[in-house]
Amino acid sequence: MSISKNVKPHGFIARHPEIGVLASFFSIALIFIVRVPDKFLTVPTLYSILTLAGELGVASIGIAFLMITGEFNLSISSVYALVPMGVVLMVNLWGVDMLAASIIMLLVAYGIGVTVGYITIKTGIPSFISSLGMMMFLRGILLAVTGGFPVRLERDHWLTYVLNGPIGELGLRTSAVWLLVLTAIFAFILDWTPYGNWTYAVGASSNTARELGVSVSKVKLTNFGISSLLAGLAGLMALSRFRVVDPTLGQGLELETITSAVLGGCLLTGGYGSISGTFLGAFLIAMTRVGLVLAQAPAYWYSAFIGIILIIATVINLFIVKKYVTSG
């Protein structure tokens, strides 16, 4: 009832799910600045972080978009390997142009996402399960086809420079540009288009959205497709960086992308979240990894660190949602 003086913060915080991740971001950054002051605040470090964040971030954007729609897609970790694997095999074995092969495989990726969505909608099983099944199925195929061995891209192609080539001498890569551009595009779609409004609505309450004339299945299928497509694109970015695809590439990415999205303020239950927050989430994960290396901590600590950050950030996010968004 109270019309308090802090009118602005209420509205501001409620409309910005990124606050939790920003708080974590500055805390972690502060630790590294204190621990390794000479190396952490440098341009090459920033570029290293962006390079790591690039592939993770692009895949995370799709997952965040889908989570706001109220669904999961764990199969993206396998798609992340399947797309570059398919491209490499087409290029190496049949001499297909890499661009053509990439377009074909990205369409396949989109199709896989839509298929997971279709199974989910038609059978009514949770997407967590349908996409888990798809993840295992595709990973099995990858391992079976390659016999478990990595495959190397045998021809050079301009596309690899576009997807993930170096810019300048200090370690900046084009993947950073892709990440920023895609973040901007999807943040724009979510907040500035009718489609974004439907995405929020379907995630928050699909029945209500249906009653108000939103085509729920279409929105869900499309967003499943997008999550898979972006994972495939991220996989191609990884291929462009390493020129090699391991059939186990991307294992664990399904949970790392969910981590970025949740850090960025997405609710597991749908209807709420932020693309720019997810970008920060991916950036935070990459920064932690790079920071630990700079601090010469054993790499094993990375996972422990992320685990703690995830829990703390989610507690902050939940507190914000309860206090400023859903309470009467």
Place this chain on the structure above:
Amino acid sequence: MLLEMKGIVKRFGHVEALRGVDFHVEKAEIVGLVGDNGAGKSTLVKIIAGVYQPDAGQMFFEGEPVVFRHPSEARARGIEIVYQHLALIDLLGIDRNIFLGREPIKKIGPFKVLDKEKMEKEAGRILQEIGLKRIRSPQEKVAKLSGGERQSVAIARAMHFKAKLLILDEPTAALSVRETRKVLDHVLDVKKQGVSVILISHNIYHVYEVSDRIVVLDHGRKILDTPKEAVTPEEVIEVIRTGGTVLATQNQSP
């Protein structure tokens, strides 16, 4: 006559929810639709709103035969329904709720973009009109509203899109006395604007107060259709309780 339905039958498996119901609504008329649970009230209005399709019978809107295969088709003709659960999304702002599914857009180059300015302005005006002065911003999440405020927003949303027929399903079920008063006043205002209303409620006194005509359904049949003046609320309650045996002889349809 705005809406006319003849011999409407609707089955769900073996259950016959409506067994040949005739129903009509005049222009700028408030019809109170009452009956016990399972009488078929909700099924009937969902057919009008295009959520269900009848298995038999005809429907005329503004004199033309109509078949609504989807809620959007009914809405395109000016039929708006406000459900008991209000069809509001807690996590979305009031403005985004009001325009969900029919967002105003403007073109920036080749892109169709939400006309946020219009959404906020119109939503603000709607909030003013329905007297929700407490609301700080049209972008406030619906989760922050009270039951009565939600009801008002849902009705205002329906009205905003130039409804000719407004269907209210249990609009007062979860409201305080004061909020109920406000909603009933809304209904009378709506009528003054020339809009017809179908009002479903378990509370006969609420229905009786605002309705011009009262229709009672029982087990999928219409058992009473009378101008309000011809009956007392107590008689209506008695009809519902006994399943129509009391006033069956007085059953009149103009």
